[in-house]
Amino acid sequence: GWRLTGLSSTSLYRGRLPSPAPYYYSSQGNTLAATLNVTGLATNNATSPAQETITIDLYRCMSSNGTSVSGSCYAQPVEVTVIRTPPAPKYTNSAVSNAYVNGSSSVAAADAVVYPGDTVLWRHNLTTTQTAGLFSSRSIDYTYACQIAGVAGSDRQNNPAGSAYTFSSSGTTTVNPPGSGECYGPYTIRNEDVGSTFCHRLEYAPKDQTGGSGASPWSCVRVMARGGLTAILETAPSDGSTVADASTYNVHFRVSNNTQPTIDANVEYSAWVWYEKSAADRTFDPAAGDDRYFNTSSTGSPFGAGTAPAVLVQGGGLPQEITTSIAVLDMQKGGRVCATWRISTFVPGVQVTNPGWLTSCVLVGKSPAVQIWGNDARVGSQLNGSGITSGILGRLSTRLDGASVQTVDNVGHGLWNTGVDASGNKIKITYNATSGENNNVPTTTINDPHWSISKVMRPNGSTTVDYTGSGSNYPNGPATCQKSYDGSSLTNMNTSTPGRVLLESSPGYINPSSPAMYRAGQFVSTRPEVTGGYNFPGALSSSQHPNIEIHYPYGRVSDTAAWIGQNLYGLDYSSSACKDPAMGLAENPQANIYVYTLNTPFTIDSNVDLSTAELSFKGGVDNFVKIYVNGMQLAASDGSLDWKAPGFSSGSSFQGTYKHDPTQPIPFAYTNNTIEIHIQSAGTHTALLIDELKIKAQKLVGTTKTYGSWGEYSMYAPGAIRSIASASGLAAGSASDQQQAWSQLTHANVTIPYGSFAPASQMGVIPNIGGYLSRPGLKGVNIIPSGAVTIDNAFVNANQLMKRSTVIQATGTVTITATNMTYDTSSDDKNMNQLVIVAPDINIQAGVGRVDAWLIAPNGTINTCSNGPGQLTINDCNQPLQVNGALTASHVLLRRTAGADKTTPGGAAETLNLRGDAYIWSRRLSELNGTWTTRAITELPPRY
Numbered sequence: 018g019w020r021l022t023g024l025s026s027t028s029l030y031r032g033r034l035p036s037p038a039p040y041y042y043s044s045q046g047n048t049l050a051a052t053l054n055v056t057g058l059a060t061n062n063a064t065s066p067a068q069e070t071i072t073i074d075l076y077r078c079m080s081s082n083g084t085s086v087s088g089s090c091y092a093q094p095v096e097v098t099v100i101r102t103p104p105a106p107k108y109t110n111s112a113v114s115n116a117y118v119n120g121s122s123s124v125a126a127a128d129a130v131v132y133p134g135d136t137v138l139w140r141h142n143l144t145t146t147q148t149a150g151l152f153s154s155r156s157i158d159y160t161y162a163c164q165i166a167g168v169a170g171s172d173r174q175n176n177p178a179g180s181a182y183t184f185s186s187s188g189t190t191t192v193n194p195p196g197s198g199e200c201y202g203p204y205t206i207r208n209e210d211v212g213s214t215f216c217h218r219l220e221y222a223p224k225d226q227t228g229g230s231g232a233s234p235w236s237c238v239r240v241m242a243r244g245g246l247t248a249i250l251e252t253a254p255s256d257g258s259t260v261a262d263a264s265t266y267n268v269h270f271r272v273s274n275n276t277q278p279t280i281d282a283n284v285e286y287s288a289w290v291w292y293e294k295s296a297a298d299r300t301f302d303p304a305a306g307d308d309r310y311f312n313t314s315s316t317g318s319p320f321g322a323g324t325a326p327a328v329l330v331q332g333g334g335l336p337q338e339i340t341t342s343i344a345v346l347d348m349q350k351g352g353r354v355c356a357t358w359r360i361s362t363f364v365p366g367v368q369v370t371n372p373g374w375l376t377s378c379v380l381v382g383k384s385p386a387v388q389i390w391g392n393d394a395r396v397g398s399q400l401n402g403s404g405i406t407s408g409i410l411g412r413l414s415t416r417l418d419g420a421s422v423q424t425v426d427n428v429g430h431g432l433w434n435t436g437v438d439a440s441g442n443k444i445k446i447t448y449n450a451t452s453g454e455n456n457n458v459p460t461t462t463i464n465d466p467h468w469s470i471s472k473v474m475r476p477n478g479s480t481t482v483d484y485t486g487s488g489s490n491y492p493n494g495p496a497t498c499q500k501s502y503d504g505s506s507l508t509n510m511n512t513s514t515p516g517r518v519l520l521e522s523s524p525g526y527i528n529p530s531s532p533a534m535y536r537a538g539q540f541v542s543t544r545p546e547v548t549g550g551y552n553f554p555g556a557l558s559s560s561q562h563p564n565i566e567i568h569y570p571y572g573r574v575s576d577t578a579a580w581i582g583q584n585l586y587g588l589d590y591s592s593s594a595c596k597d598p599a600m601g602l603a604e605n606p607q608a609n610i611y612v613y614t615l616n617t618p619f620t621i622d623s624n625v626d627l628s629t630a631e632l633s634f635k636g637g638v639d640n641f642v643k644i645y646v647n648g649m650q651l652a653a654s655d656g657s658l659d660w661k662a663p664g665f666s667s668g669s670s671f672q673g674t675y676k677h678d679p680t681q682p683i684p685f686a687y688t689n690n691t692i693e694i695h696i697q698s699a700g701t702h703t704a705l706l707i708d709e710l711k712i713k714a715q716k717l718v719g720t721t722k723t724y725g726s727w728g729e730y731s732m733y734a735p736g737a738i739r740s741i742a743s744a745s746g747l748a749a750g751s752a753s754d755q756q757q758a759w760s761q762l763t764h765a766n767v768t769i770p771y772g773s774f775a776p777a778s779q780m781g782v783i784p785n786i787g788g789y790l791s792r793p794g795l796k797g798v799n800i801i802p803s804g805a806v807t808i809d810n811a812f813v814n815a816n817q818l819m820k821r822s823t824v825i826q827a828t829g830t831v832t833i834t835a836t837n838m839t840y841d842t843s844s845d846d847k848n849m850n851q852l853v854i855v856a857p858d859i860n861i862q863a864g865v866g867r868v869d870a871w872l873i874a875p876n877g878t879i880n881t882c883s884n885g886p887g888q889l890t891i892n893d894c895n896q897p898l899q900v901n902g903a904l905t906a907s908h909v910l911l912r913r914t915a916g917a918d919k920t921t922p923g924g925a926a927e928t929l930n931l932r933g934d935a936y937i938w939s940r941r942l943s944e945l946n947g948t949w950t951t952r953a954i955t956e957l958p959p960r961y
Contacts, residue, residue: 106150436579805829
């Protein structure tokens with residue numbers, strides 16, 4: 018277990034003496050160095066030191082002057098004692114804290130979200146791990162640390178200390194705090210905890226053998242409200258629709274707040290409306306700051322600019338209008354029109370259920386029209402008479418002609434006067450009182466079915482109700498301290514209270530001794546107004562209210578409405594321990610605020626501009642008033658947001674026009690509007706009278722007309738004929754969108770209202786114009802046979818197509834690119850020329866605006882814009898086309914996009930005109946080539 022190594026030499030030099038001399042050693046002359054390695058000896062695992070003696074044998078010889086001395090060699094043992102002490106112990110202490118939700122055995126994720134009603138339990142594991150040395154029992158002190166973030170003044174709670182735990186060996190133990198509560202456990206999350214973050218950890222000492230302290234990582238849960246804020250984007254027309262230019266595009270940016278518990282939350286938003294400038298590039302990423310499609314119609318501000326608007330959205334789940342945009346789509350911009358927005362909130366504990374961008378787009382298109390002049394329109398026939406079941410389907414568009422902006426009254430619906438029944442009739446409770454009467458006072462209570470007092474609150478917004486009297490007399494206290502009276506007993510007003518119809522007494526006032534009210538009061542009465550002081554028994558003098566002119570507020574009566582309040586007397590509750598906080602004060606800033614709420618939402622006509630909406634109010638209040646729509650205060654007619662003091666003298670007519678504060682988003686919405694009337698009243702009376710409540714706003718007023726395709730004469734088809742007029746029914750637009758108004762010559766013989774003239778097999782035979790004009794020896798025409806051919810300007814000029822009657826008989830596709838295909842004019846019917854093109858298919862390119870020719874492709878296709886893209890835009894094929902001549906084909910592709918816009922709503926993309934010169938030429942050609950001679954002509958009216 019040991020060995021000697023590293024012996025530095027085998028000789029010791031002890032010095033030299035003269036000879037002869039006695040053997041005498043005066044001192045040690047040198048030393049030998051060596052290393053004793055004892056690492057092989059057994060480790061001491063005992064708790065006390067251990068020793069062991071090692072004997073090292075040294076063999077020595079002496080030499081004198083280099084000559085060995087006889088008999089001087091011998092062995093000499095050397096003993097070395099090795100003392101082994103136990104190694105110093107080394108260890109590490111650690112801890113882990115975990116949260117468990119609703120009794121789950123699984124550890125909750127870091128920063129897990131919990132909701133009111135959830136139960137959270139924290140468990141803490143304390144571990145000691147020996148890394149070296151002999152284990153000995155050790156004690157560890159620990160404390161349960163609790164931190165609550167998001168609660169004012171409560172960032173750190175009291176940390177309960179745990180008992181020291183003694184470990185007898187390496188291992189882990191669970192140490193859980195006793196009891197229950199926020200910093201113990203288990204703890205049930207409360208509504209008031211929403212927005213807080215609860216964190217636990219275990220703190221312990223020592224950390225290791227050197228001392229110190231440690232702690233487990235925080236284990237946290239975040240308390241969120243259930244539900245949340247939901248962004249709503251509604252557009253009319255809806256997403257994906259195709260609309261004509263000059264149509265109205267209504268965009269409503271709304272938010273629904275369905276947080277549970279109910280939490281009013283400030284919402285930041287960014288809302289945009291933009292036009293695409295290119296149909297080829299529709300990439301749009303607002304999050305990346307992409308604004309190349311934005312224009313001045315955009316509303317709101319982008320996130321990140323520090324100026325994004327914020328608006329308070331009340332809880333309850335009703336959609337609240339944040340902002341709106343009403344735009345008339347401008348066809349000149351083209352492409353799509355889109356609205357997009359997103360919302361966020363910084364209210365702790367409230368989440369946005371759909372935090373991304375919401376986008377809705379409509380394609381700004383048009384419905385190009387075709388007009389058929391001088392002829393009927395017939396489909397379904399073929400050369401062989403077999404027929405094809407087909408119909409005629411056009412497209413319609415509407416326009417507002419002669420539009421002007423007008424202010425319209427009564428565009429709101431669902432608004433009610435106070436004190437009326439379900440039919441709108443006044444609810445009247447009357448009593449003839451004698452002066453100062455305080456006995457036999459009526460107690461009959463009738464609730465207003467339309468209005469309630471949803472809450473009573475202090476000016477600071479507190480709705481805390483204190484009926485114990487503590488703090489209720491202090492102006493800055495939280496107590497609203499009011500009660501209602503339901504006709505038999507006093508009821509607290511810490512929940513919604515029905516609006517009670519007030520008693521109307523005549524001619525005097527009454528003083529009810531039961532229930533207890535704060536003081537006697539003048540009730541609704543026809544008695545003349547009294548000013549200068551309360552001149553009835555028990556009243557305070559005017560000196561106690563030096564800055565308030567004293568009126569009897571209820572001298573105004575109405576034939577169409579009744580006053581309502583928290584009881585049928587219109588008086589505040591009286592108790593020495595429970596008074597309105599403003600009592601005894603010279604001013605009203607501390608007075609209770611009674612929130613009168615319309616029980617059901619009201620609506621506004623969808624064709625008005627919400628930014629111009631105003632609330633017109635007539636009636637009376639006691640004492641001061643503010644009005645809120647959808648949680649946002651309306652500005653008074655003078656633009657202020659101050660409390661307004663209406664005159665409520667006898668016969669007074671409190672009138673107010675309230676509209677949205679221009680610095681805030683538009684409060685009005687088309688649907689689900691809420692209204693709150695806040696009344697601040699000090700001490701004596703609290704009541705509200707509304708005998709006129711309406712919404713007025715501006716809207717576009719004009720005549721809506723229907724435009725679309727039409728034919729001058731009749732329409733025939735074996736199938737349905739829809740959205741296309743006959744008898745020139747839509748030539749100037751129609752005030753009706755009903756087909757019967759503009760389909761006088763659309764023939765129907767079967768079941769479909771318009772069309773189904775006859776089965777396809779009985780629709781007749783299309784004249785074989787090509788066969789007739791290709792007869793050998795035909796007189797009066799120049800026949801040009803060809804294969805596929807392009808008719809350009811050079812071809813027209815070379816063949817004098819516009820100067821003489823010509824028939825092009827083509828066996829291949831004819832493509833028309835010429836821009837000068839106009840007949841020479843003549844006053845002599847013998848010199849009237851016609852061009853007839855007979856081909857399997859006929860293509861007309863986009864640059865051609867007029868074709869004076871008969872187009873005959875009985876078994877093929879006629880394409881009016883053959884070189885246009887498959888998906889047309891307003892920039893493609895946008896030149897009108899007029900064809901002067903007969904047209905026959907198996908398929909006609911009408912692909913021009915001209916007309917049908919806001920400046921030319923009745924303009925046609927294609928006009929198919931069978932003029933009189935075609936009829937004259939046909940007659941002359943028939944006479945030249947026939948055996949019959951016309952002897953006389955009798956003219957008929959154009960429509961027969």
